[in-house]
Amino acid sequence: MSTHDWPLYEVFVRSKRGLNHVHVGSLHAADDAMAVHNARDVYTRRNEGVSIWVVKAADITASSPDEKDPFFAPSADKVYRHPTFYDIPDDVPHM
Amino acid sequence: MTAQLSEVDLEHHFEHTIEHDQRIEPRDWMPDGYRKTMIRQIAQHAHSEIIGMQPEGNWITRAPSLRRKAILLAKVQDEAGHGLYLYSAAETLGVDRADLTERLIAGKQKYSSIFNYPTLSFADVGVVGWLVDGAAICNQVPLCRSSYGPYARAMIRICKEESFHQRQGFELLTMMMRGTDAQRQMVQDATNRWWWPSLMMFGPPDADSPNTAQSMAWKVKRHTNDELRQRFVDMSVPQAEALGVTFPDPDLKWNPGRGHYDFGEIDWAEFKEILRGNGPCNAERIAHRKQAHDEGAWVREAAAAHAAKQRDKELAA
Ligand SMILES: [Fe+2]
Numbered sequence: 001m002s003t004h005d006w007p008l009y010e011v012f013v014r015s016k017r018g019l020n021h022v023h024v025g026s027l028h029a030a031d032d033a034m035a036v037h038n039a040r041d042v043y044t045r046r047n048e049g050v051s052i053w054v055v056k057a058a059d060i061t062a063s064s065p066d067e068k069d070p071f072f073a074p075s076a077d078k079v080y081r082h083p084t085f086y087d088i089p090d091d092v093p094h095m
Numbered sequence: 096m097t098a099q100l101s102e103v104d105l106e107h108h109f110e111h112t113i114e115h116d117q118r119i120e121p122r123d124w125m126p127d128g129y130r131k132t133m134i135r136q137i138a139q140h141a142h143s144e145i146i147g148m149q150p151e152g153n154w155i156t157r158a159p160s161l162r163r164k165a166i167l168l169a170k171v172q173d174e175a176g177h178g179l180y181l182y183s184a185a186e187t188l189g190v191d192r193a194d195l196t197e198r199l200i201a202g203k204q205k206y207s208s209i210f211n212y213p214t215l216s217f218a219d220v221g222v223v224g225w226l227v228d229g230a231a232i233c234n235q236v237p238l239c240r241s242s243y244g245p246y247a248r249a250m251i252r253i254c255k256e257e258s259f260h261q262r263q264g265f266e267l268l269t270m271m272m273r274g275t276d277a278q279r280q281m282v283q284d285a286t287n288r289w290w291w292p293s294l295m296m297f298g299p300p301d302a303d304s305p306n307t308a309q310s311m312a313w314k315v316k317r318h319t320n321d322e323l324r325q326r327f328v329d330m331s332v333p334q335a336e337a338l339g340v341t342f343p344d345p346d347l348k349w350n351p352g353r354g355h356y357d358f359g360e361i362d363w364a365e366f367k368e369i370l371r372g373n374g375p376c377n378a379e380r381i382a383h384r385k386q387a388h389d390e391g392a393w394v395r396e397a398a399a400a401h402a403a404k405q406r407d408k409e410l411a412a
């Protein structure tokens with residue numbers, strides 16, 4: 001038996017209160033509890049985290065094989081979603 | 096759905112990404128050569144971190160004080176962590192960590208030549224931190240901008256931790272230099288033994304490094320071996336002066352014309368022998384790694400058995 005049989009987990013760490021969990025890397029573990037334990041030892045040796053999530057890599061659904069994809073095209077052509085799209089006279093305050 | 100992109104389009108997109116200093120991410124298309132190069136580079140780096148635990152691990156039980164023991168333990172544990180960050184980065188390219196470990200043990204993949212030298216006295220712990228981790232930092236800082244995203248991110252984490260490694264080593268040596276003549280002699284002796292091997296850590300001279308051009312074009316390497324070696328020499332000389340030791344090189348002297356230190360010829364025959372497996376500790380390092388792996392088998396089996404039992408319990412409930 002080798003670690004071949006241990007699933008791959010992706011690790012997410014919240015570095016401090018008020019911030020999101022951020023992906024930091026991955027590891028192999030026999031089960032969920034071991035994954036959290038190992039994640040603490042590997043990714044938070046210097047107070048890098050106050051909370052850890054682990055999730056089996058096999059359970060993640062991703063957008064597409066490529067980071068640059070037509071899947072995101074709908075957000076690229078909607079410039080009117082950004083505040084800079086609108087012309088406001090310079091002398092209007094607080095806007 | 097979009098039409099299948101042709102190989103030429105994909106290659107163009109890949110090159111465009113690199114040209115604009117953007118990162119390649121795991122699920123992007125990449126040329127086979129790039130994937131192979133990255134797997135080799137990252138695996139070799141991961142193995143170096145793991146094998147690199149041994150020379151210093153050798154001194155944990157014999158550290159002269161509780162303070163030094165705690166520091167050394169933390170440093171060696173960091174190196175284990177570095178190995179794991181890097182195996183994790185390698186796995187994003189489609190290889191398996193367990194396979195990489197097997198390839199290391201079988202002698203099919205390399206690790207840094209430096210870890211095939213012995214650590215003969217406690218002063219070696221200090222000199223390894225100062226020079227070996229120092230050279231590693233020189234090599235690794237530019238890799239934080241490697242074009243392969245997961246590798247670059249692992250390097251950022253690693254570089255943050257390396258600074259402690261170098262400083263603890265230098266501080267240890269500073270204390271020994273304030274001690275007895277015998278202690279100062281130990282520091283000088285360790286420096287003499289580690290200086291040349293540290294310079295070899297940057298790899299063969301540029302003229303002998305056929306892959307450098309392609310690696311620079313792919314931005315997986317940012318400076319040539321000789322550039323980084325020169326940078327390391329220039330940084331180390333004033334540190335040696337501050338410490339009160341000399342490097343074992345009669346040709347080492349400041350060249351005002353170049354604005355750099357000149358240094359003597361490196362013994363590349365010795366370097367090649369070590370890469371061939373004939374260094375003072377090659378066999379010992381791999382044997383030890385294999386032993387640790389074999390002796391850990393029952394732990395891995397027990398963990399898997401426990402996980403299976405828990406799963407069965409959950410299903411039954
Ligand atoms: Fe390291």
Ligand SMILES: [Fe+2]
Pocket residue numbers: 174228231257260
């Ligand atoms: Fe280190």
